[in-house]
Amino acid sequence: MPINKHITLENQLSELNTLAAAVESFAEQAELDMKTQFNLNLALDELVTNIINYAYDDESVHQIEITLSHDDAIIVIQLTDDGRPFDLTKQPNPELDKELEQREIGGLGIHFIRKLMDKITYQRIDNKNQLTLEKQLHEEGA
Amino acid sequence: MNINVNEGNGCAVLALEGRLDSNTSESLAQQLNTTIDGGQPNVVVDFSQLAYISSAGLRVLLMAAKRVKASKGALILCGMQEHIREVFEISGFLQILTVTDTQQEAEAMLDSTTA
Numbered sequence: 001m002p003i004n005k006h007i008t009l010e011n012q013l014s015e016l017n018t019l020a021a022a023v024e025s026f027a028e029q030a031e032l033d034m035k036t037q038f039n040l041n042l043a044l045d046e047l048v049t050n051i052i053n054y055a056y057d058d059e060s061v062h063q064i065e066i067t068l069s070h071d072d073a074i075i076v077i078q079l080t081d082d083g084r085p086f087d088l089t090k091q092p093n094p095e096l097d098k099e100l101e102q103r104e105i106g107g108l109g110i111h112f113i114r115k116l117m118d119k120i121t122y123q124r125i126d127n128k129n130q131l132t133l134e135k136q137l138h139e140e141g142a
Numbered sequence: 143m144n145i146n147v148n149e150g151n152g153c154a155v156l157a158l159e160g161r162l163d164s165n166t167s168e169s170l171a172q173q174l175n176t177t178i179d180g181g182q183p184n185v186v187v188d189f190s191q192l193a194y195i196s197s198a199g200l201r202v203l204l205m206a207a208k209r210v211k212a213s214k215g216a217l218i219l220c221g222m223q224e225h226i227r228e229v230f231e232i233s234g235f236l237q238i239l240t241v242t243d244t245q246q247e248a249e250a251m252l253d254s255t256t257a
Binding site for chain 2: 020038
């Protein structure tokens with residue numbers, strides 16, 4: 001049976017706790033394993049943290065809309081924000097093979113999202129960023 | 143997230159509990175700075191009660207590792223749960239940070255390098 005969950009977050013970092021609780025409840029309903037739950041939470045955390053820290057030019061309260069859907073062996077996440085245009089899919093990968101002293105942290109969140117998700121699609125619609133992420137669940141136990 | 147600070151054998155032991163994300167990483171950064179500024183460049187971070195980490199947490203640990211290295215000290219991470227270890231793995235951080243299974247191994251490693 002398909003399961004859908006909608007979450008609305010405000011642009012403050014304390015909302016990451018709301019996000020974690022919502023992902024947990026979605027994972028329970030969809031009977032996802034702990035690893036899948038952790039990885040979904042991580043990908044969403046990185047996206048939401050990026051939006052909260054970098055998307056807005058003003059000090060106003062903004063809403064970030066997230067929909068989680070589970071059907072059969074696929075999870076689809078849709079994330080919408082009204083921040084400045086930002087196409088995640090066009091960002092470069094970080095350099096992961098540097099020594100400690102030269103290693104930089106930028107881009108690691110995006111690297112996680114690419115690693116943890118199978119497909120990422122970006123659209124700019126009605127002055128909003130809309131990101132769709134897909135995760136196939138066929139490799140359970142892998 | 144809670145941070146319990148204890149004195150180990152020639153090192154400070156910071157035991158993390160809860161979630162290390164962009165909402166909580168600053169408190170760990172402050173504690174690490176307090177410890178290192180207080181003259182203790184040998185730091186063990188115990189992950190056994192940590193449930194979650196994001197790139198914000200990795201950032202703080204990377205900065206601390208650079209600081210202790212500059213002070214001729216060591217940062218050792220121990221007791222990671224599997225999901226958290228995987229985050230370190232996909233970051234390439236297992237190659238640049240020192241990770242042990244247990245706190246005892248971490249302290250023994252410090253003992254042998256500082257002796």
